[in-house]
Amino acid sequence: xxxxxxxxxxxxxxxxxxxxxxxxxxxxxxxxxxxxxxxxxxxxxxxxxxxxxxxxxxxxxxxxxxxxxxxxxxxxxxxxxxxxxxxxxxxxxxxxxxxxxxxxxxxxxxxxxxxxxxxxxxxxxxxxxxxxxxxxxxxxxxxxxxxxxxxxxxxxxxxxxxxxxxxxxxxxxxxxxxxxxxxxxxxxxxxxxxxxxxxxxxxxxxxxxxxxxxxxxxxxxxxxxxxxxxxxxxxxxxxxxxxxxxxxxxxxxxxxxxxxxxxxxxxxxxxxxxxxxxxxxxxxxxxxxxxxxxxxxxxxxxxxxxxxxx
Amino acid sequence: xxxxxxxxxxxxxxxxxxxxxxxxxxxxxxxxxxxxxxxxxxxxxxxxxxxxxxxxxxxxxxxxxxxxxxxxxxxxxxxxxxxxxxxxxxxxxxxxxxxxxxxxxxxxxxxxxxxxxxxxxxxxxxxxxxxxxxxxxxxxxxxxxxxxxxxxxxxxxxxxxxxxxxxxxxxxxxxxxxxxxxxxxxxxxxxxxxxxxxxxxxxxxxxxxxxxxxxxxxxxxxxxxxxxxxxxxxxxxxxxxxxxxxxxxxxxxxxxxxxxxxxxxxxxxxxxxxxxxxxxxxxxxxxxxxxxxxxxxxxxxxxxxxxxxxxxxxxxxxxxxxxxxxxxxxxxxxxxxxxxxxxxxxxxxxxxxxxxxxxxxxxxxxxxxxxxxxxxxxxxxxxxxxxxxxxxxxxxxxxxxxxxxxxxxxxxxxxxxxxxxxxxxxxxxxxxxxxxxxxxxxxxxxxxxxxxxxxxxxxxxxxxxxxxxxxxxxxxxxxxxxxxxxxxxxxxxxxxxxxxxxxxxxxxxxxxxxxxxxxxxxxxxxxxxxxxxxxxxxxxxxxxxxxxxxxxxxxxxx
Numbered sequence: 001x002x003x004x005x006x007x008x009x010x011x012x013x014x015x016x017x018x019x020x021x022x023x024x025x026x027x028x029x030x031x032x033x034x035x036x037x038x039x040x041x042x043x044x045x046x047x048x049x050x051x052x053x054x055x056x057x058x059x060x061x062x063x064x065x066x067x068x069x070x071x072x073x074x075x076x077x078x079x080x081x082x083x084x085x086x087x088x089x090x091x092x093x094x095x096x097x098x099x100x101x102x103x104x105x106x107x108x109x110x111x112x113x114x115x116x117x118x119x120x121x122x123x124x125x126x127x128x129x130x131x132x133x134x135x136x137x138x139x140x141x142x143x144x145x146x147x148x149x150x151x152x153x154x155x156x157x158x159x160x161x162x163x164x165x166x167x168x169x170x171x172x173x174x175x176x177x178x179x180x181x182x183x184x185x186x187x188x189x190x191x192x193x194x195x196x197x198x199x200x201x202x203x204x205x206x207x208x209x210x211x212x213x214x215x216x217x218x219x220x221x222x223x224x225x226x227x228x229x230x231x232x233x234x235x236x237x238x239x240x241x242x243x244x245x246x247x248x249x250x251x252x253x254x255x256x257x258x259x260x261x262x263x264x265x266x267x268x269x270x271x272x273x274x275x276x277x278x279x280x281x282x283x284x285x286x287x288x289x290x291x292x293x294x295x296x297x298x299x300x301x302x303x304x305x306x307x308x309x310x
Numbered sequence: 311x312x313x314x315x316x317x318x319x320x321x322x323x324x325x326x327x328x329x330x331x332x333x334x335x336x337x338x339x340x341x342x343x344x345x346x347x348x349x350x351x352x353x354x355x356x357x358x359x360x361x362x363x364x365x366x367x368x369x370x371x372x373x374x375x376x377x378x379x380x381x382x383x384x385x386x387x388x389x390x391x392x393x394x395x396x397x398x399x400x401x402x403x404x405x406x407x408x409x410x411x412x413x414x415x416x417x418x419x420x421x422x423x424x425x426x427x428x429x430x431x432x433x434x435x436x437x438x439x440x441x442x443x444x445x446x447x448x449x450x451x452x453x454x455x456x457x458x459x460x461x462x463x464x465x466x467x468x469x470x471x472x473x474x475x476x477x478x479x480x481x482x483x484x485x486x487x488x489x490x491x492x493x494x495x496x497x498x499x500x501x502x503x504x505x506x507x508x509x510x511x512x513x514x515x516x517x518x519x520x521x522x523x524x525x526x527x528x529x530x531x532x533x534x535x536x537x538x539x540x541x542x543x544x545x546x547x548x549x550x551x552x553x554x555x556x557x558x559x560x561x562x563x564x565x566x567x568x569x570x571x572x573x574x575x576x577x578x579x580x581x582x583x584x585x586x587x588x589x590x591x592x593x594x595x596x597x598x599x600x601x602x603x604x605x606x607x608x609x610x611x612x613x614x615x616x617x618x619x620x621x622x623x624x625x626x627x628x629x630x631x632x633x634x635x636x637x638x639x640x641x642x643x644x645x646x647x648x649x650x651x652x653x654x655x656x657x658x659x660x661x662x663x664x665x666x667x668x669x670x671x672x673x674x675x676x677x678x679x680x681x682x683x684x685x686x687x688x689x690x691x692x693x694x695x696x697x698x699x700x701x702x703x704x705x706x707x708x709x710x711x712x713x714x715x716x717x718x719x720x721x722x723x724x725x726x727x728x729x730x731x732x733x734x735x736x737x738x739x740x741x742x743x744x745x746x747x748x749x750x751x752x753x754x755x756x757x758x759x760x761x762x763x764x765x766x767x768x769x770x771x772x773x774x775x776x777x778x779x780x781x782x783x784x785x786x787x788x789x790x791x792x793x794x795x796x797x798x799x800x801x802x803x804x805x806x807x808x809x810x811x812x813x814x815x816x817x818x819x820x821x822x823x824x825x826x827x828x829x830x831x832x833x834x835x836x837x838x839x840x841x842x843x844x845x846x847x848x849x850x851x852x853x854x855x856x857x858x859x860x861x862x863x864x865x866x867x868x
Contacts (some may be wrong), residue, residue, distance in 0.1 A: 033753070036749055037459055045455050045457065080374045099344070099345040106337055110330040155587050168584055187726065223318070255577050256575070258584075259548075272749065
């Protein structure tokens, strides 16, 4: 088990190194100049700026410094917010994305498991058909549409009631969290519902369920211990990547609901060619995603003894 | 299948659902604890609040730079305009008013500003001439790498300091005593008073700046204010609170006690939803949200925002667009009225006719009234004649496609498609549209990788020179390499002469040369449309200086 963990960790570090390297070189070969602004500057000011960000050095040396800094946890200073460190940006804004993401994932997982189990119980009857219709909708409609719709319904509802029951956008209270995280988790919820439904159906006809029934266990026990627990496995598998994509992919929801999450800074930095923020957030997100997948693989063993590695 | 096991399974599922819901609530509380969120939202905070003299607004992005020596963008400029005050300031009509300076005399060689005794920093200490000397030196020091340092170049030795050839102590700005600031000019200058209202000229107190150890401007506590408001809270990317500055010398003219910025988002639909929900006092409208606002029958307000947009040509030797007849052909084929009224279709936009916008002041009246250009001429016949001449001069059988470089905003794309369509229809010319994000467009302009480029220019100060020197041969922003000795001569007059009549004549000449030589095809002057809470009064929208300006606003009692 420990050797396996160690091996996976080494693999993870190599992956992150690869992400960092690829980002660095793509970044420098993409057209555009991070130091340009609407007002053209003299050569001298340009040189000063280049010196400040170390862009005056040869590319190989820049790469070496960059790797060394990443290894020591220093991601540099933002090009656009010249007195803020990228570390500060991540420290202040990632928890916001994470709060939103965690709630969204929990929404998605709980919703997916419950709806999935429900549709399996009602297979091919009315509730199943209705829910599966919404599932298809949820899988195929992109999140920015849900975000816009969600917000529009809030405004309409508030307008209709004549009072604000839930805030339309912004950040600062639990209420601000509700609709955005629901919107963010919707796609994953739909996907998990479908997954849960099929794996539930597969399990229902399994031998061990029949055995359990024959041994006279009551239906509740069979349902929870034998059906749900076994059907949940594939769901847990996709949950790892889902957590990462939800936590990192929330930028549309963050912009629509005016939430100060990291995703917004990530997207903005690409538009503004803010080298340090692009590289810092990409490496951070990359590392986060890689280690989420590893963590899930390890947790997997806890749920299913068969895949436990020794 | 509605047997007993089924219902037992259903009951199990329902119990699970109930447990999940409970767990979810608990999780939300845990998240609230860790993410520092309150349990109940303060829903009472509306767009305007008469009792508390408070308003709420939305801004489109986190201010990237609150250090006035390095700020370049509109959002930082808007906030700094509420928080800081220079020697002079612009009022709602765009006229200069005394700021920290109580009186001033400007001569051709220099200027002397008398500071008022009661100007205070937000910690109660007086604002002195030394604070201006410090910040102006800071702007010019090469290490600051300020992108707006050029705006201080009229001061003697400024450019040399900025280029690293002189120490910043050599800057010809001296504090004669605490309340007297004297400035010597590099060369005789007619409009220095119009420069000192600009962001880069705001004061900074040395001891405070040094005490922040390189973090000046990074957070609310890393700033010291001398303007109408102080920033009391700044949660990055989320919210900003400004409160009336009790030490502001002119605090009696400020009615508002608080300006809240609880929302930061570039999404115009979100902004409109917030306005509709009664959460913000003013929102700018985009082409998308304009329709929505019209459907709601809100009174739409507009103003000319000041930025001029034009097509700039590449005059480098290897480019076809160096040919005057080709440029003339494109110029006469363009119908700016059609572009503005038929294609862009946004209220507040004006068809372009010159590099100089309609609102810029001349000697006694607007420059464009003193030196009129008339409407943009459209003449397809003439355009075809010029195209034929160009074809013969260039020795071409057929024109290869021309590259039109544009930005990636919806309006730029519409603009690009208009030109593609028009030049094809009238002249049979193919245009290849190259849409790029801002910085990549700038880089391609600098490298000369275009035939035509859709460019724009926003004013920095209230003198026609803010536009007038744009196409001088030495100007770094002249990325199309337009070269005209006649124009250079006129720019030198406009920069150096003290005779306003002569300067305006020079601007008139510059305007004529640019159109005769077709250095540019003027497109439009941008307008802004917005909706504001009907109870909000005294909101200032302006072309030069911080915009929008809420500092003099008040709220009408129901």
